[in-house]
Amino acid sequence: MNELNLTMPLVGKKMPDIAFDALANDEIKKLKVSDFAGKWLLLVFYPGDFTFICPTELRELAAMYPAFQKINVEVVGVSTDSVFVHKAWHDSSKAIKEVNFPLAADPAGILSRCLGVYLENDGVALRGTFVIDPDGIIKSAEVNDNSIGRSGAEMMRKVQAAQYVMTHPGEVCPMNWKPGESTLKPGLDLVGKI
Numbered sequence: 208m209n210e211l212n213l214t215m216p217l218v219g220k221k222m223p224d225i226a227f228d229a230l231a232n233d234e235i236k237k238l239k240v241s242d243f244a245g246k247w248l249l250l251v252f253y254p255g256d257f258t259f260i261c262p263t264e265l266r267e268l269a270a271m272y273p274a275f276q277k278i279n280v281e282v283v284g285v286s287t288d289s290v291f292v293h294k295a296w297h298d299s300s301k302a303i304k305e306v307n308f309p310l311a312a313d314p315a316g317i318l319s320r321c322l323g324v325y326l327e328n329d330g331v332a333l334r335g336t337f338v339i340d341p342d343g344i345i346k347s348a349e350v351n352d353n354s355i356g357r358s359g360a361e362m363m364r365k366v367q368a369a370q371y372v373m374t375h376p377g378e379v380c381p382m383n384w385k386p387g388e389s390t391l392k393p394g395l396d397l398v399g400k401i
Contacts, residue, residue: 215346217322222248225318229283229309230293238283238309245341247280247366251357252324252335256288256295260361262302264334269305279341280366281306287331291312299300324350336362338369346373374377 218361226239240248251268268275269281275282285308288296290312291350297303297310311318313332319325324335334357338347346369368380371390378390 210323217337217345220345221346222337222345223321224343225321227285227311227313227318228290229311230297231289231295233294233306233308235290235294236309239312240339240343241279243283243339244326244343246369247278247341248337248339249280249282249362249366250285250318250322250335250337250339251274251275251362252281252285252319252322252332252337252352254329254331254334255286256292256303260334261286264301264356265306265310266302268362269307271359272308274363275366278370281313282309285311285313285318287313287316287319287325322348325365325385328364336365337364338362340369340373 222240224239226237229236229238250266253264255261264297268282270283271312272282284306293310293312297306316325319332322335322337324333326333334351334353334355336347336349336357337345340346344389349366364385367386368384371380371386374380375390378392380390384390
């Protein structure tokens with residue numbers, strides 16, 4: 208079964224190796240989650256092509272994509288549209304022409320249901336953002352109402368924080384932490400002093 212137990216938190220769980228079609232570099236490719244093993248994966252769900260907030264988010268991520276790649280992160284946009292709708296959107300939208308990371312097609316809602324973002328009555332996904340580490344473990348899961356756009360800078364910050372704590376056991380990143388800033392080492396000496 209590909210679905211995770213949604214009664215339990217997703218963070219800390221292994222992402223199932225789900226296969227999907229994607230529009231990537233103007234080609235239809237068959238991909239699966241394990242194709243990204245050894246890299247960080249940022250799955251960005253959005254409700255649909257030819258909509259309003261979605262191109263603003265995807266354009267920002269496209270501009271940031273080289274910076275994500277520099278820190279070993281692959282970005283994949285996911286909607287319940289088909290790869291053919293992705294292609295039509297890519298060819299007709301100025302903003303989406305700039306997208307050079309894969310746009311995954313999830314018309315059966317398999318990925319969306321697996322991560323708990325599928326809206327059964329609407330047949331679309333909520334704005335879900337998932338950070339998955341190189342071993343396939345979900346490190347961050349955030350779901351927004353479809354009327355609330357996300358920040359690419361915050362997605363980057365979450366990935367960087369997850370990368371930092373993975374390589375610095377015993378340290379944690381406080382609110383608004385950015386690379387180069389101080390972290391915390393939890394212990395009794397900090398209790399009541401923050």
